[in-house]
Amino acid sequence: MWSTFLILGFGAGAILLQTTLLHLAPTGPAIPDLILVMCVYLGLRHQSVGGAVGAFFLGYMLDTFSGTDVGINAFAMTLVFLMVYLLSRRLWIEGGLSNSLAVFAAAVLKTLTITGLVAVSTGALTAGGMRDDLLGGALAAIVSPLVFGALGRAKGWFGVTQQ
């Protein structure tokens, strides 16, 4: 229960940041994709149905506050969660650097997925969106240790145990 609220709260906070404050950062159109970081976090720390639902819902919120077709980000985030989950079962992903690398890899996967889905949906391949998504993924990889730390602390405060 607390885990659901925690994910929802952080997801809402991430959406708020991505739609408001982070646009003020001097990084141009690229903004750090905090939702992606949370999805990676869920794939690493919440390997359960709740984690998958959380990733889906985070992606859905991203769809709601973005201009893409509804479902594209939900699909991409769910896929990211799944890939991270599968990867984490075979690779030891722990620590800031590996987390950041995982986030960046997830950003690449998400970018390719969305680009592919948009291309299928619209019949056009947009390289500009890829570039911004990759830059956003890189920024997300940079800030991922902070997000991971904040989520871990929040879990400690609310007594949420890792599933």
Add this chain to the structure above:
Amino acid sequence: MFDFLRRYQVLVSSGILLLLAAMLISANDRRGKRVDPLGRFVLEAIYPLQLVVSRISGGGYGIWHNYVQLVGVQTEAEALRARVAVLEGELTRLAEVEAANLRLRRLLEFRRTIGERLVAARVIGWDASGRDRTITLDKGERDGVAQGAAVLVPEGVVGHVFHTSPGAARVLLISDRNSGVDTIVQRTRVRGIAEGGEGACNLKYVKRGADVREGDHVVTSGLDGIFPKGVLLGDVVQVNTPKQGMFQTVVIEPRVVFDQLEEVLVTTSQEPGRQIERLIERPVHGPTDGPTDELTDELIHGPNDEPVDEPLDGPRDEPSDELTHGPTDGPTDEPVDEPSDEPTDGPTDEPINGPGEKPHSGGAEVKLGLMFLPTPAVVEQVEHRLDQPRAAKGKRLSGELKS
């Protein structure tokens, strides 16, 4: 079955969610409009927070942005202030240069009208006591300036040199009480001696019946051997005719504003070639820098040296040559009073009174010696006093004045 689902619950749930997402995408594509069943609620739940954060962030961004901008503006303002100060300084300097150019140009034009060899000099000092009216020039014996040389400006007579050194000369202004200039009233040709006074000059030894009116121009007579003839000295501002006495008192307002003198022309006694040669050997260092110096240098060295940025409107060659070589036409080629070849000694027969020198035997005698051409009235007074033969009186006077 349940074990499979429990074992692969993440994979299964993820697959179902992926399928759901794909269905959403497909539904959006097929219906041609946005299908977002939960988006309305999500948006409704998020937007108040978004509004608050947006306002806060917008305000904070505005404050930060304005602050940063203000910091930049302050820096820019300081830079602009510094720039303005520099430009104002430059403007002032250029104004000074322009004023100097105008003055020098007027000197050059004035030089054409004077049939004398003149050298331009800067006023570098004023009287130390404040009681007397003297100035110091930056030209001296090396430049051909000798005792008794006339000092002129376009406005009129300034004074005469009463003391020289190799590099400087001291000038007794006509406003000094010890000064006297042989003058004539331009309109009626009435002669008189212009003596210095308090703020004005007094034209003395003008006979009672002489026709002198206020507004008359008083010019130099040219008979004293110092000042060229016809140079304006001032205007008559007051005429006092006493009921008794031989002379009337005439007050003259000098045209020259002595407190504002900066450059003057001095009659020289050297041959032009020698003078120019010495001037070239001696670098000119004036109190001001910049184009004024360049102009002055050009005036001295002539136009064939490094060109300056056309400080003068008219042809510069002619006046420059005139200042250095003397006028090329008219009486300049044949100066009326050709000075001797010994400029530093000064004219031996023309004793010059300095500001501190006492009259030898009365004011009339001093003026007689000073101006060299006493008026008849003065001669009469002198003769009456001395009561000696004319030759003996002259010798005695000459000896006294020399001493």
